[in-house]
Amino acid sequence: MEKQFSKSEARNSKKGILLVNLGSPKSTDVKDVKEYLDEFLMDERVIDYRWIFRALLVRGIILKTRPAKSAEAYKTVWTDKGSPLIVITEKIQKKLQKLVDVPVEIGMRYAEPSIENGIQRLADKGVSEIVLFPLYPQYAMSTTETVIEKAEEVRKKKFPGVKINYIQPFYNRDIYIDCLAESIKEKLPENFDALQFSYHGVPERHIYKTDPTKTCNLNDCCSRDDNPSHQFCYRHQCYKTTESVIERLNLPKEKTIVSFQSRLGKDKWIEPYTDETLETIPKKGIKNLAIVCPAFVSDCLETLEEISVEGKEEFLHAGGENFHYIPCLNDEDRWIDVIRTLCEEKLDEFYLV
Structure with missing residues (x-):
């Protein structure tokens, strides 16, 4: 006992x-x-x-x-x-x-x-x-x-x-959101066409498996304030973090992008995918990009290599001009x-x- x-x-x-x-x-x-x-x-x-x-x-x-x-x-x-x-x-x-x-x-x-x-x-x-x-x-x-x-x-x-x-x-705690927003604000370049929030991805089935309420449908429920699945829903929490940060930064929603990186295998992962997004947005006029990875609090392989190196190459190869990676909160x-x-x-x- x-x-x-x-x-x-x-x-x-x-x-x-x-x-x-x-x-x-x-x-x-x-x-x-x-x-x-x-x-x-x-x-x-x-x-x-x-x-x-x-x-x-x-x-x-x-x-x-x-x-x-x-x-x-x-x-x-x-x-x-x-x-x-x-x-x-x-x-x-x-x-x-x-x-x-x-x-x-x-x-x-x-x-x-x-x-x-x-x-x-x-x-x-x-x-x-x-x-x-x-x-x-x-x-x-x-x-x-x-x-x-x-x-x-x-x-x-x-x-x-x-x-x-x-x-x-703590994705929605004010002290964390304020901290993240201040950190991003200090590192944002003067001129950028969009700020991309790239979160680590998970298979879609993980979202359903972690929802004991069985109310998640991966569609419009993420945007509803009262859905009981939110405390277990990774996708909702990523979008909520983004929404709260851009509100603190006073950025228009149309100047921000949310995507998910690091997918593995052929299963369906939550979308949109970061690599595909980086390859398509230059064609939409986004030539100067700032990108941050708020699923991580410490820089690691997924941020320093996958985003800052590979992601940059994908964006520039697709016609982008300036790629600015914003480091994690670190220490x-x-x-x-x-x-x-x-x-x-x-x-x-x-x-x-």
């Missing part, structure tokens, strides 16, 4: 924060990239086929060729200190640690440092109540949900005496303040047991 915490115990327990990001290969070596992709793509919440079919697809097809290609891509973004995503997350940890009086550790959903390692480091410091922050603004089966499921699996198996409070998706001080606020809210909840 798991330990139950009384209010007095909660006040006397030591608390800590665990920041969880996606993860990265240990190096750009093909072997390390293959190991990372195997763990990532074999996650049933990323490729949601039955195990045997998932294994046939991932280990029988994808891992035969993709690791070598991905290794080359990683080499273009790798830093002297390692993976940009890991390096940035470590910077966030250090900055946050200076602002809070509880221990702060990091964990990755895939590869190292793992979620288990992060919980262990906190437990070694006497922490029994953890605020776990999945660093994803919007909710998706392949991001927030898989982090929580993995953390709960680890907690129940290895740390049954530890209690975890999870920070929920900006204003973003660290948002993280601190959201974490402190959850830390306070421990006292309300």
Whole structure:
């Protein structure tokens, strides 16, 4: 039986924060990239086929060729200190640690440092109540949900005496929207024809699978304020983030674009697709483009290579003239303040047991 915490115990327990990001290969070596992709793509919440079919697809097809290609891509973004995503997350940890009086550790959903390692480091410091922050603004089966499921699996198996409070998706929180809008505003070029919001894509079936209300139809429901599926709908949350940011920036809607990147395989993913959009908009008169990726809070392969390099090539080849990538929030001080606020809210909840 798991330990139950009384209010007095909660006040006397030591608390800590665990920041969880996606993860990265240990190096750009093909072997390390293959190991990372195997763990990532074999996650049933990323490729949601039955195990045997998932294994046939991932280990029988994808891992035969993709690791070598991905290794080359990683080499273009790798830093002297390692993976940009890991390096940035470590910077966030250090900055946050200076602002809070509880221990702060990091964990990755895939590869190292793992979620288990992060919980262990906190437990070694006497922490029994953890605020776990999945660093994803919007909710998706392949991001927030898989982090929580993995953390709960680890907690129940290895740390049954530890209690975890999870920070929920913050895609519509004013403090986050203000932070994102301010960051974008500072980096927008003076002259641009459109601002494109490119979100990581997911298969359409994921939207339906994560909707316990069964009210989502992927059509007009995203624009309705009262649809009960919104708290689980990744697509709605992406559009809501965009809507809120352009309102803060006072941009006309016709000067903004929403698209979804990184699709895998032949299944139907949520549309419109980023690559196809970049290839068609120059023909519509959009020659000067600014682009931002608000599904990510830390720059990584999907932003630095897929968008800033490949996306730029696609746009310019199609007739575009100027392509301006706007970096993620990374370790900006204003973003660290948002993280601190959201974490402190959850830390306070421990006292309300």
